[in-house]
Amino acid sequence: MLVIYNTLTRTKEPFITLEEARVKMYCCGITTYDFCHLGHARTCIIWDTVRNYLEWIGYEVKYVQNFTDVDDKILSRAIKEKTTMEEVSNKFINAYFEDMERLNVKKASVYPRVTHIIDDIQNLIGELEKSGHAYLSEGDVYFDIKSYKDYGKLSGRKLEDLKAGASGRVSLEDFQKNKKRDPADFAVWKKAKPTEKSWDSKWGKGRPGWHIECSAMIKKELGETIDLHVGGSDLIFPHHENEIAQSEAITGKELSRYWSHNGMVKVDGEKMSKSLGNFTTIRELLDQFEPMVVRLFILQTHYRNPLDFSHNSLVAATNSWQTLSDGLLFGYQYGEKLNFKNNPATELLPDLVNRFKKAINDDFNFAGGLAVLFEIAKNLRKESNVLTHTGVTTLSSNFLETQWHTLKSLAKLLGLEANQTTLKIELFKKLTDEEIDELVKKRKIAKNAKQYKESDLIRDKLKENNITLLDMSDGSTVWHYD
Numbered sequence: 001m002l003v004i005y006n007t008l009t010r011t012k013e014p015f016i017t018l019e020e021a022r023v024k025m026y027c028c029g030i031t032t033y034d035f036c037h038l039g040h041a042r043t044c045i046i047w048d049t050v051r052n053y054l055e056w057i058g059y060e061v062k063y064v065q066n067f068t069d070v071d072d073k074i075l076s077r078a079i080k081e082k083t084t085m086e087e088v089s090n091k092f093i094n095a096y097f098e099d100m101e102r103l104n105v106k107k108a109s110v111y112p113r114v115t116h117i118i119d120d121i122q123n124l125i126g127e128l129e130k131s132g133h134a135y136l137s138e139g140d141v142y143f144d145i146k147s148y149k150d151y152g153k154l155s156g157r158k159l160e161d162l163k164a165g166a167s168g169r170v171s172l173e174d175f176q177k178n179k180k181r182d183p184a185d186f187a188v189w190k191k192a193k194p195t196e197k198s199w200d201s202k203w204g205k206g207r208p209g210w211h212i213e214c215s216a217m218i219k220k221e222l223g224e225t226i227d228l229h230v231g232g233s234d235l236i237f238p239h240h241e242n243e244i245a246q247s248e249a250i251t252g253k254e255l256s257r258y259w260s261h262n263g264m265v266k267v268d269g270e271k272m273s274k275s276l277g278n279f280t281t282i283r284e285l286l287d288q289f290e291p292m293v294v295r296l297f298i299l300q301t302h303y304r305n306p307l308d309f310s311h312n313s314l315v316a317a318t319n320s321w322q323t324l325s326d327g328l329l330f331g332y333q334y335g336e337k338l339n340f341k342n343n344p345a346t347e348l349l350p351d352l353v354n355r356f357k358k359a360i361n362d363d364f365n366f367a368g369g370l371a372v373l374f375e376i377a378k379n380l381r382k383e384s385n386v387l388t389h390t391g392v393t394t395l396s397s398n399f400l401e402t403q404w405h406t407l408k409s410l411a412k413l414l415g416l417e418a419n420q421t422t423l424k425i426e427l428f429k430k431l432t433d434e435e436i437d438e439l440v441k442k443r444k445i446a447k448n449a450k451q452y453k454e455s456d457l458i459r460d461k462l463k464e465n466n467i468t469l470l471d472m473s474d475g476s477t478v479w480h481y482d
C-alpha cells in the first residue's frame with residue numbers, strides 16, 4: 001500500500017484516490033523567462049518519476065503542469081530584448097521541452113498557459129467577487145483573506161503573523177496606501193500600466209495575479225477536487241496557501257486530497273535561484289555530465305530533503321551511474337553469446353520487485369528502490385568480469401537474462417536508461433583517432449540541430465570507450481582517454 005507524506009496533515013497517509021484507479025495530479029510549473037536550472041530539473045524529475053510509478057502500479061494518471069507566461073519578470077525581459085512576452089515565453093517553453101526530453105522527463109497530459117485561459121481566470125475572479133471573497137480597489141482586485149477562515153492551514157501560519165508582516169513576503173505598501181483591507185490580502189487581478197500587455201475586463205485593463213492561474217487551471221483541467229497537488233517546498237507559502245483559499249472559498253470542497261512538496265536544490269546552504277545568481281542551467285550541466293547522471297543524482301536523495309549541489313557530488317553520481325549502466329548494458333554485451341531470448345514478456349524477479357515496491361511505497365523512497373537496482377547491477381557486473389576473463393559463466397543464462405530484464409524494467413520506470421543505439425560503435429573496440437574525430441563532428445552537428453538525444457548518445461558511447469569530451473568556451477571540443 002502506497003503511503004504519502006501529506007503537507008496538509010503533516011503525516012504519512014495511505015494514498016486513496018477519489019476515483020478508483022485514477023489520479024488527478026497537478027504540478028506548479030515554471031515561469032517562462034529564462035532557461036531552467038537544476039532546481040527546476042529536480043522538481044520536474046521527482047514528479048515525473050512519481051507519475052511513472054503511479055502508472056506502473058496501475059493508476060491512470062492525468063498530469064497537468066502549467067506555464068506561467070504572464071509575469072513581471074517576463075515583461076522586463078521582453079522590454080530589455082525589445083520583443084513581446086509571447087516571444088520570450090515561446091523561446092523558453094521550447095528550451096524547457098528540449099531540456100526535459102534530454103532528462104527523460106515525459107510530457108504532461110496538458111500544459112495550460114495563462115494567456116490561453118484568461119476567460120476562465122476572469123470568470124473565477126468574478127465568482128470570488130460575487131461571493132464576497134474578493135474586492136475591487138483602484139483597478140486591482142484583491143482576495144479578502146479574512147473571508148476565508150481556514151487561511152494558513154497548509155503552511156501552519158497564523159493570520160496574525162501575516163498581518164505583522166512577519167513572513168517578509170507580504171507587501172505592506174498597498175495596505176498602507178489604503179488599497180488593501182488587510183496586509184495579507186493578495187491580488188488576483190492587477191491593473192496594467194498603459195504600456196503593458198493587458199486584457200480587457202470588467203475591472204478595467206489588467207492581467208491576472210500569479211496564484212489565481214493555478215486555481216483556474218485546476219478547475220478547468222481536473223475539476224473541483226484533485227488527488228495530488230505537488231511542487232517545490234518554496235511554494236507552500238504563499239502560493240499554495242493562496243490557491244487553497246481561492247478555490248475552497250468558492251467550492252467549499254478541498255482543493256486537493258494530498259499536498260506533496262519536494263525540497264530545494266541548494267548551493268552552499270542557499271536555494272538555487274535566479275535571483276541569487278547561484279544557479280547552473282540544465283544545459284550547462286549537460287555539457288559536463290550525462291543526463292542520466294543528473295537524473296540519478298536527483299533520485300538518490302529523498303525528495304523531501306534538501307539536495308546540495310556541487311561539482312563533486314555530480315562526479316560521485318557519475319561513478320554510481322557507471323555501475324548501473326554496466327548492469328544495464330550486460331544483455332547487449334553478452335546476450336548473443338548467452339542465447340538471451342529477448343522476450344519482452346519475461347517475468348520480473350518477484351523478490352526484487354517486491355523489495356523495490358516496498359521502498360517506493362513508503363513515501364516515494366526512490367533511493368531505497370535504487371539500492372535494489374545497484375544490487376542487481378553489481379551482480380551482473382561481476383558476471384561480466386567472469387565472462388570477460390574466462391569466457392564462461394556458471395549461472396544459467398535464463399537466470400541472468402531475468403536479472404537483466406528486471407534491472408532494465410525497474411530502471412526504466414525511474415527514467416534511467418542506457419539504451420543501445422543505432423550507432424555502430426562496438427563496445428570496447430579500440431576506436432581510431434579518425435573514428436573518434438568523426439564521432440565528435442557528428443555530435444556537434446546533432447547538437448547544433450538541437451537533436452540532443454543523438455548528441456548525448458554519441459557522448460555516452462564514447463564514454464563507454466573511456467573517451468571523455470570537453471566542450472571548450474570557444475565552441476570547439478577536445479577529447480582525451482580517461
Ligand SMILES: Nc1ncnc2c1ncn2[C@@H]1O[C@H](COP(=O)(O)OP(=O)(O)OP(=O)(O)O)[C@@H](O)[C@H]1O
Binds near residue numbers: 031032040264265279
Ligand atoms: N532550487 C530549487 N530546488 C527545487 N525546486 C525549485 C528550485 N527553484 C525553483 N523550484 C521549483 O521549480 C518550479 C518552477 O518554479 P519557478 O519558475 O516559479 O521558479 P522560480 O522560483 O522563478 O525560480 P528562481 O527562484 O530561480 O527565480 C516550482 O515548482 C519551484 O518550486
Ligand SMILES: [Zn+2]
Binds near residue numbers: 027028243
Ligand atoms: Zn500553482
